[in-house]
Amino acid sequence: MGGNAKGDGTEGLLQSWRAARAAARGLPAYEDLVLGNLGRLANRAALVGGPASHPRLLWVGEAFEGWLGREGAGVALDDLTGGLAQSLREVVGDALAAAGPVHGPCARVAGGVAYTTGMLGLPLATKAGERVVLLCLAGESARTNLLKTLFRSTRQGMVAVAALRDAGGAVEDFRILALNAAAAAMMRATVETAQWQRLTTLMPHLRGSAALAHLVAALDDPQGGFEGSYPRPDGSVLHLRVEIAAIGELLGITLTDIGDLKAREASARLLFEHNPVPMWLSGEDGAVLAVNDAATGHYGVSRDAFLGLSAGDLIASDASGSSQRHRRGDGSLIDVEVFSGPIPFEGRRATLTACVDVTEQRRAEQRIAHMAHHDALTGLPNRVLFHERLTEAVAAGTGLGLLCLDLDHFKLVNDTLGHPAGDALLREVAERLRACLGPGGLVARLGGDEFAILGPARRDVLLGLSDRIIAALGRSFALDGQDVTIGVSIGIALAPEHGDDPDGLLRKADTALYAAKADGRRTRRLFEPAMDAALQNRRALECDLRAAIAAEAMEVYYQPLVDAQSLAVTGCEALLRWRHPERGFVSPGAFIPVAEETGLIAPLGEWVLGRACREAAGWPAGVRVAVNLSPAQFRSPDLVGMVARALAESGLDPARLELEITEQVMLEETTANLAVLHRLRALGLRIAIDDFGTGYASLSYLRAFPFDKIKIDRSFTAALGREATAGAIVQAVIGLGATLGITTLAEGVETAEQLAALRGSGCGEVQGFLFCRPVPAAEIRRLFAAAAMPWMAAA
Template sequence: MPSYEDMVLGGLGRHADNTALVATSGHEPLAILWGGTRFERWLGQEIQSLEVERLSADIAHGIREITQNALQSRTPAATHCIRARQGTIESTGLLALPLANRQGVPFVLLCIDGVTSRLDLVDAIFRATNQGMLALSAVRDDEGHVSDFTILALNEGAARLLQRPASDLCLQRLSSVVPNLPATNILQRLAQILDDGGRDSFEFTYPTTSGRQIDFKVEIGCIGDLLAMTLADISDVKAREASSRLLFESNPVPMWLFDPESLRILRVNDAAVAHYGYTRQHFERMTLLDIRPREEWDDIRRVVDRLTNVDGLSSFWRHLRSDGSIIEVNTFARTITFEGRSAVLTAAIDVTERRQAEARVAYMAHHDALTELPNRILFRERLEAALADLPRHGGELGLLCLDLDNLKLVNDTLGHPAGDEFLREAASRLRHCLPAGDLVARLGGDEFAILHFNMEGIQDTLALAARVVEAFNRPFAIQRQQIVSGASVGIATAPANGTTTDVLLRNADMALYCAKAGGGRTYRLFDVEMDNRLQAKQVMEQDLRQAFVEGQLDLHYQPIISLLEGRITGCEALLRWRHPVHGHIPPAEFVPLAEDIGLIEPIGEWVLHRACREAATWPEGIRVAINLSPAQFNSGKLVDCVSSALSCSALDPGRLELEITESVLLLKNEATMTALHRLRDLGVQIAMDDFGTGYSSLSYLRSFPFDKIKIDRSFVHELGENKQSTAIIRAITGLGKSLESTTVAEGIETIEQLEHLRADGCDEVQGFLLSRPVPAAELKQLLATWHPDRLAL
């Protein structure tokens, strides 16, 4: 029986011309054993056991690749064999079929697949590049001299750059394509290249038909009697160069170029000439050393020796101007290429005035601009230094912290310029109080501090504090007005009250707090009990925060009774706190604390929601009264909070009364009054609490129509005993009737007080005589069992 390969080869028929048989070893082709006539033509040589290594590299590469693919996959494989021949690129498809002979050694049958395609390589490059390419033929006169050139061929890149169709340019004379060509030396240069048979490059400007000029970089090469020309548009490069020159020459910053080897100044701009005062000719004869003081020459040499490809190097130097004056400059340098060689471009920024300003700023950083006194930073530094020297030199050190009174009043009534004058006068008075060597500083606002050296005992420091208080008790003459001020002083001494800055300042502040709490215009010396009270306050702060988070706060309600009808018309919600260790904490203690630590706003929001929710369960017609803190007005969220509480509880807005004190109206401003009117628009009632205890109650009644006026308990307490209190209550109830406002008296503890209020025409009352504040659960029982006869005590 014939072998498989004999059968395959014998059955090729007319396809035998396109095929060849390849012997292999280890998946590598060794030799072509047999091939058809077309295959031989494709190879370009006769096949007689032709070794693959003897083939051209491009053919051998293609055969190896397709043979390996066919043998490894054991299936037919296909590829394109690419080869370059005489400037032409040929692409031929090959198909490989794996075979086996009697011995089991694999063979591969190669077959040319399809038609070989050819591409002119030069033409492909000619058409593909974006650069302009032209072929020029010389035009000679009768004597054989070159007079012009004809464009024999060009690519699309050249047509695009010349902004004319290729068909219009082909076979045209170069002089008819490039305007004013005879007026240039371009034809002579092209002729010279043709005669010399060499190469050249140059630049020229080409005016387009649109009026725009294009800068071309031209490269020329000679090929026999032809010239090959390439064009590249360098307009952007030229524009950047022009911009760079303009940036250098017209830059307002002094600039120059210098040679890093000789240090000679090569170019200088107008700004440098004007700023340094040298003429341009003089400047460009100088070296880098000539504009620097001699003592800095070694430094500049060391810096320049290290210059290699500088990019953005910044340095600080002193420079000499032509008049001999020295200026301080920051220089910025970078290496550039200038006229074919390396140079360093330097820009110099004069910082003389800035450095002087920085010195002023450094002074101002440690001094108060308004009073010229040392500020908190310098005072702290001096205090730390004094405490560090204390163990070495012995003695004592006094620290006095003080606050001034009425600065806000001066600012609000006379304006901030008057407030500034007040502070300058205060600083002057403090300077006059001090013995030599002491230091006074303004810490900020109306806060000052004194560092008292060379103490001769505590009495010496107390005497200084007394002088300060006395100095501020004298009126200030500000803008032709007498301003009565005052000062509170807190004193701490070292080492008795502390040996570190923080401890001493803390203790002096604590003593100042006690002086202010005692009414002000006095001084206090720190003692340990102050610290104990402060620590107790801090513990209470933490406990109050925890109490709010853990729900330890509660609301009790005190009934408000109508004297006319004898029924309960409302209940005042009162905040209560039962401490797990200390028991009942009076609201007078923890409410101001909540205001100080910023907790009153969330507590107030909780009270609103809780009280509205519980009031919604009471009988119709019974209102709930809730006290508001000034801090709730300051937040700007009060109206939204009230609206949310009413919405969540579904309480009729007419059943909610909001009680405010005169301290809220002391903040009288547009925002406060707007908030009050918005609350009124919600339908709630507004009551003024503690009426008659402030300074301007009547003016407040005029500025806002209150629904209810609450008479302060201090007047009620003296009913029947103090004629003035009785008269005040009678006046308030009469005023309420005139203004159509309900009057409420609180703090009723005796039958006599009740009868006086009834006789004076008071509308409503509340107090221990009628009912103490009770929890919500007890209130429901009280509301259910209340009878008007209880007023007939």
């Protein structure tokens, strides 16, 4: 973490810390540096201590507490909300790991506003031998309104219009009610001059046009969208893709300028047809749509015959990334490098493929003996050569540092973009690792997404190298026209400090790697003996979880969803609970990540869905059950079939099942994910988006998929009455839902004041402790059997 704050007193604190470290020849003592010595900085400071796995705020200054937005003394970092837990954990963890000062930005999100402040972390030791970290605010906080940023940042035109009818009731025009700056610019106007105008006043050519007919028809039968070209008042031509959403007499219109796309298509066609490199275009089903002369000549196949092929027909053996073996028209085999990417073609999506014949190059490479010791995909040394070098370095007795690396979320790239994209990513990772390591040291690919590095035995050098690698692999990768962001976790072991056995060192570096992953990924950890115990605890938890799933020892609790106006129960959310015979209640935050990492989430999620559907089938008619879907479940090819089986076996009306998805599913938005959502919707069930408003692209989700319900995150509900921005955002989301015909539900309702505010804003449903905590199935059934809900009298 970088950066420094000056002029706020922290520079003097840093100098005092460095002087104390020099005198102590180790970490400065907390009692000497802090007690009675902070002066005005005490107001902006906080002290963190306790176990590394569960650090707490021991004391907190008044200004620091104001920045937290809550009382802080005694609070565990993990209990902080709005992004603070991860930010502060990183500063504390880095300060302890580096045994030195750390500067970095910390951000929290509250009420749709991001507050970013510089943070100084200083590691200290107490007289009792405990390690603590002094945190100090460095500089002023910057505020960013996330919702306004979303609206201002879009390049698409957004317009809301109302139908204008003549005396006979026929729609003759539309009046512009609202628009953003992008839409106004497309019409060569400003927001102020365009608002409240008739649409045909700004664009007279629309009178009697097919485009106006499309808009009129959308009032009764919403269109998926259309494209057209329109002259503007200044004589230029506007090429648009128009998408429409209709609510009563209102239309929400999204305008996308495709003028550049049209020009690029014309240029691309010319470049394609006359290019000396063999190229072809294929559709989503793989069928060849177009081919250039270079390809027909190189493959010895006529144009008509080539157009009758599928792209896969050329492949003679299993493909490996961009390297493939193709069969020519005469039956001969050639080795080629394939480069492909998405491109629009005649109004549909296609893939442009170019091939370079590398047959002779491949034959030469096969004669090189060292290929037996190198990874064919990345060119890095493989596991065999790396183990040999590691054994030699240990035997030399000069000391060494060993880094084990594992890419974060690499499987997701393979699952969503395909293995060719995953291979391309691994090659780029290898290049970035080479650049970080420089001429010294050795980097190898051990297999899959695992890499290893040999370096010097100096801790500071290894930690610096690790930080450079984390930063380099944290930058986005361009894969098939998409920006993909992953990360890396690193475990470090030293010889001879941690042993002199090559296999033992690899195991200890791997144990440290697992600790890095458990600490939130995108970090590095140096091996400590305590890590072995933590690994054993995690394995024990996994073993217990497997046994609990096999024995169906889990429980499903239910929390009512309540109509905001009538206070009647409209449904219940199913929540998984695990009562361990020795551990007691195990938090879902502890065992759900283990289930997702080990693949146990699939059988566990199927069991929860089946149990919830069977239970709901016995509830009063019209009462729905809401079940959460983990992002990991979307990677299961049988997700839709599993849901269909649960409905069929339980006899539950699909209209009474509501599936809740999280933001991560939409952040990983792919054609496949959206297709799964549409197939689930086709079963007749409802789909809700959970924790709406906490992400950076929530509005785009509503364009990507027509959700049935928006669940407003509990952080906004908790801030009602305390933060004006929270009320404004809640009102905006409820209004947006009403405009789009989407039900809104507010989570975390705990007070009558919050309920009153939500009722006044027109919120459809509410959920929270004010009405009922999550309870077992038998208690929910007793609740339904009661003459009236207990909370109605209190309200």
